Amino acid sequence: AICVVCRGERPAALVRPKTSEPYCKICFFDAFEREIHETIVKEQLFKPGETIAVAASGGKGSETK
Structure with missing residues (x-):
């Protein structure tokens, strides 16, 4: 493919x-990072200067359609 x-x-x-x-x-990786960034900005999830941790499993329980 x-x-x-x-x-x-x-x-x-x-x-x-x-x-x-x-x-x-x-x-x-580009698409994944772009989608995460757009969600963070749109939902105003964090304040400038905050420290965060990111984890992604990608397992079946993470799937959405």
Whole structure:
């Protein structure tokens, strides 16, 4: 399979459960980080200067559709 973002510049490394689309490692990390950032900004989850920890399991219990 080829990555849906870079269109084959790099081979797909995974199929994203959320969308069922193939992503290469770099494009997946970019999409994941962008979505997390957009959620943090939109929901105003943190104040400037706060220290946070981030964990992501990616297991079946983490899936949303």
